[in-house]
Amino acid sequence: MQTIKAAVCHAFNEPLVIEDVQLAPPAAGEVEVTLDAVAICHSDISYASGAWGGFLPAVYGHEAAGIVTAVGSSTDGFKVGDAVVVTLIRACGSCPSCAGGQPTICETPYDTVKGPLKTSKGEPLEQAMACGAFAEKVVVSHRQIVKIPENMPKDVASLLSCGVITGVGAAVNAAGLRAGQDVVVIGAGGVGLNAIQGARIAGARRIVAVDMTEEKLAIAKEFGATHGVLATSKAPWKVAYKALGGRGADAVLITVGAIPAYDQAVRYLGRGGKAVMIGMPHSGDTASYEPVILAALGQGLIGSKMGDVVIQRDIPWMIDLYEQGRLKLDELISGRWSLAQINEAIADTKTGSAKRNVIVFDRG
Secondary structure (H helix, E strand, O other), X not given: OEEEEEEEEOXXXXXXXXXXXXXXXXXXXXXXXXXXXXXXXXXXHHHHHOOOOOOOOEEOOOEEEEEEEEEOXXXXXXXXXXXXXXXXXXXXXXXXHHHOOOHHHOOOOOOHHHOOEEEOOOOEOEEHHHOOOOEOEEEEEHHHEEEOOOOOOHHHHHHHHOHHHHHHHHHHHHOOOOOOOEXXXXXXXXXXXXXXXXXXXXXXXXXXXXXXXXXXHHHHHHOOOOEEEEOOOOOHHHHHHHHOOOOOEEEEEEOOOOHHHHHHHHHHEEEEEXXXXXXXXXXXXXXXXXXXXXXXXXXXXXXXXXXXXOHHHHHHHHHHHHHOOOOOOHHHEEEEEOHHHHXXXXXXXXXXXXXXXXXXXXXX
């Protein structure tokens, strides 16, 4: 076991504590990655607030990039020195879901409390989301990482690990958008902006962003939205209907976890349209619909976890788009912080004004 620094959650809704923790060496099929950057996702914040329960103490963080510094046996294709992104998608590769091309819903359980992390006293410490990347290093399955170009900035690359693949993937994979279709994206935060980019890349005709502030709507247009609608309007779906030329949307991408967004989502749909549920409400929250309308109009509701991506296929594709200037990544970063500043970075993220805050590790 080696000792590293990590931001540990000891109590929900309390500041994270920077402290020494123990990290085991990689076992068979695992790699150790020394991190250069980890982005702060709203899922991390929700977990740390107790929204979904879970074991404590825990180390959160799951949007990371760094360098492979140790490998276990059977780590096909990876070696020390490889630049990689680290995701939370720990897929076994052989269960029915993985074999069917859906690794984001892998059926093989993984006990995150019995993972590579221990407290400084050798007691249980949860490796949240099979990642635990609010730390100097991680030990993860080799199926969770993807090689990136050596010269790609790690702070930028880290965004590919969750927010980008979730948003772009939801538009391209889950919604299956085709050229000429119309889209409504509810929420113009980190995931929402990438859903907008995904819709643009897929060739959507009109992309309507819905958010609470004019500032966020202006940013959404920079990423490809053709129209913006304030969610605070009396009936925002009617405004969107007009923006779409007097019809409903072919797809509505719900990128926030707010229940009002879920309650209203189907109102934006056109005949045959589908609402894609991406944002994660708190456990116990419920939304309501009038099912006869969905049945009569041939509409649907589907969930999308992590953009339904296959990371070994989709992340290299997105890197190509970035290098061609067709996918914005640099513009997603709102601020760069040190690990010691993580609570400040989380507070800034909670304001809703940040696209993505990134923790950058100083190896010096």
